[in-house]
Amino acid sequence: MSEFGSRLRELRRAAGLTMEQLAESSGVSARAISDMERGHSRVPQARTLAALTDVLGPGLKDTARPGLCEPPRAINDFVGRADELDRLRRHALAGTGQAPVAVVHGQPGLGKTALAVRFADQVRDDYPGGRFYLDLRGTDPEPMPTGDALVRLLRALEVNPRRIGETDDERSSQLRAVLSDRRCLLVLDNAGSEAQVRPLLPGEGGSLAVVTSRRVLAGLEGVERIALAPLVPGESAALLRAIAVQAADPGVVAEVEAVARYCAHLPLALRIAGTRLATRPAWTVEHLVTRLADADRRLATLATGDIGVATAFALSHAQLSKPARELFRRLAHVPGVDFAPALAAVLTGAHPDDAADGLDELVDLGLLQQSGPDRYRFHDLIRLFAQERLRIEEPAGTRAATARRMACWLLETAIVAGRWFEPGYGCLPPDYAGPVPLATADEADAWLQAERDNWLGALRTAARGGQHQLVVDVAEAMHWYSDKYIRAEYWYDVYGLSRAAAAELPDRRQEVTHINYFSWAATNCARRPDEGARIAMDAHRVAVDIGDVKEQAWALRYAGDAWRLAGNPAAALPAYRQSAELAVAAGDHDGYVQLRPGIARALAELGRDEEALAECTAALAEIEALPVAPRPALGARLNARITMAACLSRLGRWAEALRVAEESLPVAEEYGYAGYLGEVHLTIGRARIGLGAPEAARPSLHLARDLLRDLPLSNLQALTRESLQALS
Structure with missing residues (x-):
């Protein structure tokens, strides 16, 4: 009151x-x-x-004199933030003697001020001593001096101007004394730093301070920090409907959702978009969608009157140091959603520690988000702002050179990481001196997965730029690694690019190799076995034409895989057998040992389980006898054992099936492919049911169901469901 x-x-x-x-x-x-x-x-x-x-x-x-520090008018169409408002209310009631303080922080445009004002309006009756609002102008070139802020608050609290202290320390002490005797709410908006806001906070008593800032203000102790995120889709749509009557039409739900996506669910952007729509009655929501769809014009569209999304971002951008401004705009080159500090260092040529400091500065000002340990990402609209700054502040030649340096580093690192899984490499090159730790296969795998969108983006850029041999080299380095993530659809893209790149190079043996890889990706990754078979037979014709026996063998093997996965094991079996003969003739031991379990699988799918068992036994013996690289040996050994265990189950030899499957379990875990691991757990569960231990079977069958759920192995999924139903 x-x-x-x-x-x-x-x-x-x-x-x-x-x-x-x-x-x-x-x-x-x-x-x-x-x-x-x-x-x-x-x-x-x-x-x-x-x-x-x-x-x-x-x-x-x-x-009746004009009130000082009165809160601004609350927004009538405020939407969402129920959890944050509830946290503020609970924090206000959590009295410990010290007056509670909450810091609402986040990137520009999230509605921090609107939330604080909304809260102040909701709890007005809880603070009879008054509600006081002060814009600290923390994003201005010259934020409000702390002394001026103290004077304003003391005058608003009706302290006689003649009695206000001379120094900031005296004024701060006076403020705490006044607030200790009254139950007041302070909204300290747009704080620039801890030093600016700390003297303004109440000490003991029942008052409450709500501070908003683009910075985390990590130096303030004993405060409740509430980080704002963009609105959820339903809230975004509700805000648009509350502002613009066109958005309330039930027939434009999809268009409203599109506007919300283009606004990246940022409240400021949504409010501007809704206002533009509301003030242009002739516009439809579809018209607004069309305007926002142009990424180059989106920030310009998200401006109206004296407010704009880009303007809000620019206030934070102006506070950056010169190195941080360079880092900010160059991060617009990153092709993926997120990135690590090592990539930031490559973009600027800075030491990794300096790059990490720059990233922290961007996070602190709300221009970058931390998405995990040592991972960072842009909000979509801030990325557009960074791209705009890049175009304005750097000449085309500099931009191109930076992009090439980033892409080359990403692809060269991807080659080193991928070769950990290649039979001919399997280790880190002795001269490797990169900033990324790749000392083990696990570290290499972790980097390839974390930076997947980035090295894939760089690969596409290299393909568009005619760097054909580099594209082929990256794809070649991924050949054995891709088996670890055999169902990932992006391999279809990788090997489609490498096939096209190899066709532009004079080495036809290299070309047929990558046609074969593309066949594998079409069948196993894109799940298009008919296409995979056609591509494989194209590869076979080229291999015959140039006399490459090894690639003839691989082409027939990939054709056999495609036919078998398409449900035609009768066509696959002779292709596998001919492929095995050619692999022996070519001296390709790694390829040969993988074919024998394939033959066994085809026999099993034809109902010839005894023959399949014999093939598995022979295959396991040859894997141990022949000079085979570790990774191919691991895959072939696992495949043979999985097939053997499944055959034993179908023959009702439950104890043997359980033993073989349990022996296969650590090998499947080491190999890392969910489909193989799911098959092993399925056989373990079925064998335990067959041995009269249904309760012991249940955990394995549940694991099998989860592991096989997203894989195109419908026969195994059906068998898992049947086995679980048998337990109910």
């Missing part, structure tokens, strides 16, 4: 009047009187004050 409101109520009651009686006598509405008494409206206009004074006497005029 404001001082004016308190005095109005006091004088009305002293006169023995109800609100309705005062309204009738003065001509001022009862609702207006109620709002004034509760502090819901500002100091009244002169005519209203004169009318009230005529009834209540001159005592009201003394309190």
Whole structure:
């Protein structure tokens, strides 16, 4: 309640009047009187004050001066933030003697001020000492000096100007003393730093301070930090509907969702988009979608009057140091969603430690988000702003050179990491001196997965730029590694690019190799076995034409895989057998040992389990006898054992099936492919049911169901469901 409101109520009651009686006598509405008494409206206009004074006497005029530090008008169409508002309420009630302080922080445009003002409006009756708002102008070139802020708050708290202290320390002490005796709410908006805001915070007592800032203000101790995120899709749509009548039409739900996506669910962007729509009655939501779809014009579209998304971002950008500004704009080159500090260092040529400091500066100012340990990402609209700054601040030649340096580093690192899984390499080159730790296969795998979108983006850029041999080299380095993630669809893209690149090079043996890889990707990754078979037979014709026996063998093997996965093991079996003969003739031991389990699988799928068992036994013996590289040996050994265990299950030899499957389990875990691991757990579960231990079977079958769920192995999924149903 404001001082004016308190005095109005006091004088009305002293006169023995109800609100309705005062309204009738003065001509001022009862609702207006109620709002004034509760502090819901500002100091009244002169005519209203004169009318009230005529009834209540001159005592009201003394309190009718313009209020200092009054909160701004709350937004009527405020949407969402229920959890954050609830956290603020709970924190306000968590009294420990010290006055509670909450810091609401986040990137520009998230609605930090709107949230704080909304909260202040909701709890106005809980703070009879008054609600006070102060914009600290933390994003201005010259933020409000702490001394000025203290003077404003003390004057708003009705401290006699002549008694206000001379120094900031004295004023801060006075502020704490006044707040300790009153229950007040301070909204300290747009704080620039801990040093600016710390002297303004209450000490002991029942007051509450809500601080908003683009910075985390990590130096403030004992505060509740509430990090704002973009709105969820439903809230974004609700905000647009609340602002613009066109968005409330049930027939434009999809278009409203598209606007929300283009606004990246940022409240400021949504409000601007909704306002543009609302102030242009001739526009449809589809018209707005079309405008926002142009990424180069999106930031310009998200501006109206004196506010704009880019303007909000620019306030934070202006506070960056020169190295951080360079880093910010160059991060726009990153092709993926997120990245690590090593990539930031490559973009600027800085030492990794300096790059990490720059990233922290960007995070602190809300221009970058931390998405995990040592991982960073842009909000979509801030990425567009970074791209805009890049175009404005760096010439085309510099931009191109930076992009090439980044792409080359990503692809060269990908080659080193991928070769950990190549039979001919399997280790780190002795001269490797890169900033990324790749000392083990696990580290190489972790980097390839974490930076997948980035090295894939760089690969596409290299393909568009005609760097054909580099594209082929990267794809070649991934050949054996790709088996670890055999169902990942991006391999279809990788080997489609390498096939096209190899076709532009003079080495036809290299070309047929990558046609074969593309066949494998079409069958196993894109799940298009008919296409995979056609590509494999194209590869076979080229291999025959150039006399490459090894690639003939691989082509027939990939054709056999495609036919078998398409449900035609009868066509696959002779292809596998011919492929095995060619592999022996070519001396390709790695390829040969993988074919024998393939033959066994085809036999098993034809119902010839005894023959399949014999093939598996022979295959396991040859894997141990032949000079085979570790990774191919691991895959062939695992495949043979999985097939053997499944055959034993179908033959009802449950104890043998369980033993072989359990022996296969650590090998499947080491290999890392979910499909193989799911098959092993399925056989373990079925064998335990067959041995009369259904409860022991249940955990393995549940694991099998989860591991096989997203894989195109419908026969195994069906068998898992049947086995689980047998337990119910």
